[in-house]
């Protein structure tokens with residue numbers, strides 16, 4: 001069994017280039033299906049979720065090549081409209097292929113993605129939107145069969161779901177008429193998807209705001225795009241620095257994407273600067289507790305950063321409260337952090353972290369992607385040696401965790 005050995009208690013120091021964003025590259029790879037030609041995508045991180053997306057593209061008939069972090073997809077030869085269950089199960093976000101296959105082929109058949117380690121992950125908003133736009137959706141025995149193309153209309157999402165916004169954007173590009181998504185998710189990764197779709201010739205505006213407008217049916221052509229950096233990976237290294245002390249500079253991330261995180265650590269006593277595409281965090285004394293941290297859709301505090309930031313506050317002065325509003329089961333790291341000496345009480349959607357002066361090394365096991373990253377942050381902050389297992393979860397989202405942290409002076413080996 002593979003494991004990470006971490007010798008904690010050292011400050012982190014140095015600069016690190018942030019990998020491409022997992023949550024951008026996955027919908028963009030799905031979007032390559034829209035163009036019956038070649039798309040070239042740069043800055044694609046080496047993640048198991050990216051491997052899963054490539055496997056789906058190949059199954060559908062695309063020719064996919066990978067050179068370093070560049071992926072080239074030739075979708076001229078798409079020959080299928082189905083995604084078999086094992087490929088759907090590989091990755092929860094494979095549901096994003098639904099809109100793309102529909103846009104390209106007018107028909108899609110895939111299995112229902114079901115729940116996941118963060119709790120139930122319904123796709124009712126995706127399906128309601130497609131139905132409202134004239135797509136026939138049949139659900140039978142865990143299989144979804146969708147037929148027809150989208151007819152443009154105004155559609156309002158009851159919550160700003162990232163995946164539903166992306167699925168509608170993709171389906172609407174291949175539909176007819178104008179689609180307006182109200183209460184759309186505003187994440188930077190949605191803006192990145194819009195940029196890629198525009199590089200293909202799609203007419204789409206408004207991403208990054210609550211209203212996205214897509215004029216369907218535009219003829220598309222070959223495109224090229226560079227994926228934005230991963231703000232959640234950036235948040236991970238900021239959390240590690242806040243937990244261990246030292247000074248870490250992130251290269252390639254827009255400081256605005258990280259504001260909820262940097263503001264939190266600033267309140268906790270760190271010095272933070274951000275300009276251009278760089279963010280620097282300096283931490284010279286133990287973190288102080290901060291007012292309650294409540295996760296919310298962008299531009300609020302990202303749920304994906306909550307576990308790592310929680311790990312940082314395990315070693316702090318005072319009590320910090322977390323309120324998780326997006327996912328039901330997102331405190332699975334708490335019990336494992338307790339093995340490192342953390343004191344965390346979970347009551348439903350609230351977690352109360354009583355900061356400790358010291359954490360100590362222990363054996364811990366990741367149960368999900370960001371929860372796993374939180375254990376690495378905790379292990380780095382703990383005195384002595386820790387062993388982290390459950391690495392398949394961490395590999396879904398981190399392309400060079402060991403190398404990056406090693407470069408910052410951490411003692412970490414796989």
Ligand code: UD1
Pocket residue numbers: 022023026093120121122123124125126127159160161162163164185303304326327
């Ligand atoms: C995306 C991200 C994930 C992040 C999440 C929230 C990708 C690949 N994944 O996931 O890392 O944690 O956004 O920022 O980009 N919901 C429904 N019905 C639906 C769809 C969503 O009830 O049809 C609920 C979900 O259960 C959840 C909330 O809406 O409580 C937000 O989910 P959503 O924004 O859709 O997350 P994902 O797109 O799955």
